[in-house]
Amino acid sequence: MVSTENEVVAVTATTALVLLVGLSAYTDLSSGVVAGVVFVVGILLPQVYLNYGRA
Numbered sequence: 001m002v003s004t005e006n007e008v009v010a011v012t013a014t015t016a017l018v019l020l021v022g023l024s025a026y027t028d029l030s031s032g033v034v035a036g037v038v039f040v041v042g043i044l045l046p047q048v049y050l051n052y053g054r055a
Contacts, residue, residue: 008046016042 016038023034 005050008050012046013042 019041020034020038023029023037024031027034
């Protein structure tokens, strides 16, 4: 059985990868902004949800 933590990490990592490719290829955003978005979605969001989001 898959744990909730693994599901959250898989979803956010996949989303971050799609955002990385999409933002890099289809927008004029700088690489710093793209890296920041990927960092927030792929690292910070799952950490905040898993540590503070569930009561």
